[in-house]
Amino acid sequence: MSNDSAPGTDAAIGQARVINWGAVARILIAALIVPELIYFSPPIDIAVVDGSHGWWLFLVQHHRFFAGVFSTSAIAAVIFGWESFRRLIGEELRGPVEDPATRAAFLAVHLAAVACLIAWVKTIVLNKRLDSADGLAWFFVGAVLSAIALLSWFAALLPARPWLRWARMNPVALLGAIAVAIFARIVGVYALSLWRPLTASTLWAVDLLLQMLGQTTFVESDAARIGTTHFTVTIGQGCSGLEGIGLMSVFVAGYLWFCRRELRFPASLILLPAGVVSIWFLNVVRIAALILIGAWSERVAIDGFHTVAGWLFYTVGACGIVVVSRRWPIFSGAEPELRRLAAPNPASVYLAPMLTILLIAMLTRIASGGFDFLYPLKVIGAAAVFWLYRDRLAGFRRDLSWFALMLGGVVFIEWIVLQRRSDVAVEDLAFATQLGSLPASIASLWLVIRVIGAVVTVPLAEELAFRGYLLRKLVSADFTRVDFRHFTLLSFVVSSTLFGLLHQQWLAGVIAGMLFAVAMYRRGALFDGVIAHSTANAMLAVYVLTTHRWSLWN
Amino acid sequence: MNRRFVSNLVWTLGTCGLLWLASLGNAFAQQVPELDPGSAASGIALAVGAALLLVERYRRRA
Numbered sequence: 338m339s340n341d342s343a344p345g346t347d348a349a350i351g352q353a354r355v356i357n358w359g360a361v362a363r364i365l366i367a368a369l370i371v372p373e374l375i376y377f378s379p380p381i382d383i384a385v386v387d388g389s390h391g392w393w394l395f396l397v398q399h400h401r402f403f404a405g406v407f408s409t410s411a412i413a414a415v416i417f418g419w420e421s422f423r424r425l426i427g428e429e430l431r432g433p434v435e436d437p438a439t440r441a442a443f444l445a446v447h448l449a450a451v452a453c454l455i456a457w458v459k460t461i462v463l464n465k466r467l468d469s470a471d472g473l474a475w476f477f478v479g480a481v482l483s484a485i486a487l488l489s490w491f492a493a494l495l496p497a498r499p500w501l502r503w504a505r506m507n508p509v510a511l512l513g514a515i516a517v518a519i520f521a522r523i524v525g526v527y528a529l530s531l532w533r534p535l536t537a538s539t540l541w542a543v544d545l546l547l548q549m550l551g552q553t554t555f556v557e558s559d560a561a562r563i564g565t566t567h568f569t570v571t572i573g574q575g576c577s578g579l580e581g582i583g584l585m586s587v588f589v590a591g592y593l594w595f596c597r598r599e600l601r602f603p604a605s606l607i608l609l610p611a612g613v614v615s616i617w618f619l620n621v622v623r624i625a626a627l628i629l630i631g632a633w634s635e636r637v638a639i640d641g642f643h644t645v646a647g648w649l650f651y652t653v654g655a656c657g658i659v660v661v662s663r664r665w666p667i668f669s670g671a672e673p674e675l676r677r678l679a680a681p682n683p684a685s686v687y688l689a690p691m692l693t694i695l696l697i698a699m700l701t702r703i704a705s706g707g708f709d710f711l712y713p714l715k716v717i718g719a720a721a722v723f724w725l726y727r728d729r730l731a732g733f734r735r736d737l738s739w740f741a742l743m744l745g746g747v748v749f750i751e752w753i754v755l756q757r758r759s760d761v762a763v764e765d766l767a768f769a770t771q772l773g774s775l776p777a778s779i780a781s782l783w784l785v786i787r788v789i790g791a792v793v794t795v796p797l798a799e800e801l802a803f804r805g806y807l808l809r810k811l812v813s814a815d816f817t818r819v820d821f822r823h824f825t826l827l828s829f830v831v832s833s834t835l836f837g838l839l840h841q842q843w844l845a846g847v848i849a850g851m852l853f854a855v856a857m858y859r860r861g862a863l864f865d866g867v868i869a870h871s872t873a874n875a876m877l878a879v880y881v882l883t884t885h886r887w888s889l890w891n
Numbered sequence: 892m893n894r895r896f897v898s899n900l901v902w903t904l905g906t907c908g909l910l911w912l913a914s915l916g917n918a919f920a921q922q923v924p925e926l927d928p929g930s931a932a933s934g935i936a937l938a939v940g941a942a943l944l945l946v947e948r949y950r951r952r953a
Contacts, residue, residue, distance in 0.1 A: 588938065596946060648934025655938040656945055663949040684947035688940055695937040702930075802940070814950075839932045 359434040360826050366444060366493050368830075372844075373451055373486075374404060377458070397476065406518045413514035418507035425506070429499045430826065436496070443492040450486035457482060535579060535617075536561050536572050542621040547628065563624075568631030568638065570624060581651060585616040588655050592662075598670070605668050612658050619650040641703030649699060683817050686726045687806035690798035693718045708771035713786040719794035730797075733864050741856045741865040745872025748849045752877060752889075755845040761888040768887035787890065788878045796870035799836070803850065804857050804866045808832040822861035829854055849873065 377400075396403070415422050434440060457479050491500060504511060540556055540563055547554045547565070556563045561572040589612040593605055623646045631638035662668040697718045701711035723730060772780050809819035811828035833854060837847030849870075857866035881889050 584935070588942070592942065592946075599950065644930060648930065648937060651934060652938040652941050655942045659942050659945040659949070663945075669949075682944070682948045684944055688944045688947075692937065692940050692944065695933055695940070698933060699937065839936055 359432075360430060362434070363430055363494055364826065364830055366490070369447075370490060374408060377404065377454070394472075394476075397479070402522060405522055406515070409518035409521060410511075410515045413517050414507070414511050417510035417514055418503065421503060421506050425499055425503045426495065427826075429495050439496075440493050443489045447486055447489035447493055450482050450489060454479070454482045454486060539572055539617070539621060539624065542618075543624045543628075546621060546625045550625070550629075552629070564628055565632060568628050568635065570627055570631070572624065581616040581620050581647065581654075582613050584651060585612040585654060588612070589658055592655075592658065596662075600662060600668055601670050605662060608658055608662055608668065611661075612654065615657060616651065616654045619654055620647070623647060623650055637703060645699045645703050684806055686729045687801045689726070690719050690722045690794070691802035693722045694795070694798055708768070710775075710783075712783065712790060716786050716790040716794050719790075719798055723794070723797065733862075733867075735860070735862045735864040738856075738860060738862070738865050738868065740859055741868040742872050744852050744856045745869040746876065748852050748869065748873035749876040749880070751848050751852075752842065752845045752873065753880065755842060755848075756889070761886065764888035765886060768890075769885060772887070784882070788875075788882075791874040791878050791890070792871050796867050796874055800853065800857075800863060800867045800870055803832050803836045804854055805863050807835065808854060820861055821857050821863055824858055 429435075457475075491497075537558065540558060540561065543563055544554050544556050547563075552565050554563060554565055562569055563572070564570055586609065589609050593600065593608065626646065627638055627643055630642050694715050697715045701709070701714055704711065772783070775783065804821075806816060808828045809816035809821070809823070811831055812819045812823055812825050829851065833847050833850030836850035836853075837843045837845070840846035840849075853866045853869050856869035857863055859865065877889060881887060
């Protein structure tokens with residue numbers, strides 16, 4: 338049988354899996370909870386209600402806290418009891434749907450309960466009925482509806498038996514997960530108070546760094562302001578370093594987990610505080626550089642550097658953690674002589690094009706000032722990487738598939754249908770104004786290159802990264818041995834979700850990612866995913882150019 | 892140190908970190924331009940993608 342792996346690799350894992358439609362139905366049911374939680378997550382404004390009249394109002398007022406604790410507890414419980422969850426629930430989810438009529442009935446109950454809850458929120462809470470004499474009764478109606486909605490969602494996925502069996506097997510994991518969720522939520526709330534002392538330390542360090550560079554500075558500690566005679570910045574809550582510390586903590590924790598077999602413990606745990614300190618220091622460098630650049634160009638400093646430098650420094654910090662942990666024997670589990678052995682990197686052909694586009698997009702954003710004048714650089718950069726890997730990419734080529742072309746058309750339609758942004762007219766006008774400010778010949782050339790990017794370079798780079806690498810990496814650590822036909826629930830959902838999150842229209846992006854994966858699964862050809870993606874983008878380009886809906890390109 | 896303990900500890904810290912971010916989200920997403928959805932996703936993708944590329948390089952060497 339043929340496969341589409343890069344030449345020289347041995348695609349041997351799962352060569353002919355059939356799509357499990359029962360599992361797909363369960364994915365859709367499981368995914369229902371996400372938009373529902375998003376819908377109910379905005380705070381319900383009951384400030385006008387007299388809270389002293391009922392303890393239940395406390396629960397209503399803090400429903401976001403409880404929803405957060407519930408969702409985190411659920412995620413943490415799955416993580417803590419992962420082995421048994423995979424064995425018990427995973428096998429049930431992969432198996433045939435038990436008693437489909439009952440599952441469908443529970444799904445109907447769930448949808449009805451959610452509809453009633455929406456009505457409850459709109460008519461009872463917003464009309465302040467909770468403040469009336471029978472407020473307690475109204476509260477219990479809402480609480481019962483919530484419980485029914487939640488329990489029927491679980492029952493629509495699986496019968497109660499496997500859930501209860503798993504819970505009985507993992508009481509410590511369940512209790513631990515609830516404790517972690519409550520603790521983390523409380524820490525999250527109180528962490529906000531950390532920003533003051535963190536800002537003070539950041540101010541001090543930026544001041545010191547600027548003085549070392551020969552700058553005359555002034556500092557207003559109360560207003561968290563620092564600068565030179567030419568340019569001043571106020572350190573806001575996000576710029577204090579809290580966001581970077583949180584992101585770096587998550588990155589290092591994830592890195593330690595995924596590479597736990599290749600790292601030495603407990604020494605590698607030092608990487609957690611090391612990552613936190615390094616990202617704080619890089620934030621100090623960023624603010625000092627912002628002040629120096631601001632003295633030269635305010636526009637570049639505010640619209641470009643300020644926006645981009647944080648992410649570039651985050652990337653530097655993350656890569657630094659990986660390099661240090663692999664090169665220092667105290668952290669790395671590999672033998673010294675093995676560490677020195679050179680071998681080709683199998684992931685480079687899949688990841689390098691996408692990373693090149695992202696990096697150039699970041700750098701050009703510094704100078705672009707709102708309109709992506711330098712878009713052609715992304716196309717040129719990606720083309721250069723494709724040229725570098727042309728021999729390996731040639732191995733992916735297959736004959737055209739009508740199924741892939743058709744799926745591309747379906748993606749285009751769902752992309753247009755799911756557009757729900759309210760500010761499109763403003764964006765369309767801004768784009769048209771800036772494009773119109775260019776000479777006609779330059780504007781035409783820019784549009785041609787923009788279409789080439791949308792139809793050729795972006796689909797190829799994204800499919801290589803998300804379907805070629807990530808989807809297979811989620812099946813096996815040695816992704817080169819995974820056949821492109823190999824379907825697993827986890828890899829299908831996670832790779833499509835992450836693909837969707839990279840796009841502004843995340844829901845349309847998730848669905849598109851799933852359809853591109855389906856295109857690839859059918860013949861086991863990554864080429865088909867690329868063709869479906871290119872087709873969708875080509876149709877979108879025609880739609881944008883004919884209707885002038887430029888915001889669809891943002 | 893027990894590997895299971897280490898993995899649970901790391902997961903706990905990771906979950907706390909995620910929740911910390913989630914709790915802070917509203918506070919800083921409105922004030923810091925780099926946390927608008929497009930560039931935040933791109934920034935995280937760039938960092939994680941670059942780190943993955945390095946991990947694959949060292950994994951092959953070992």
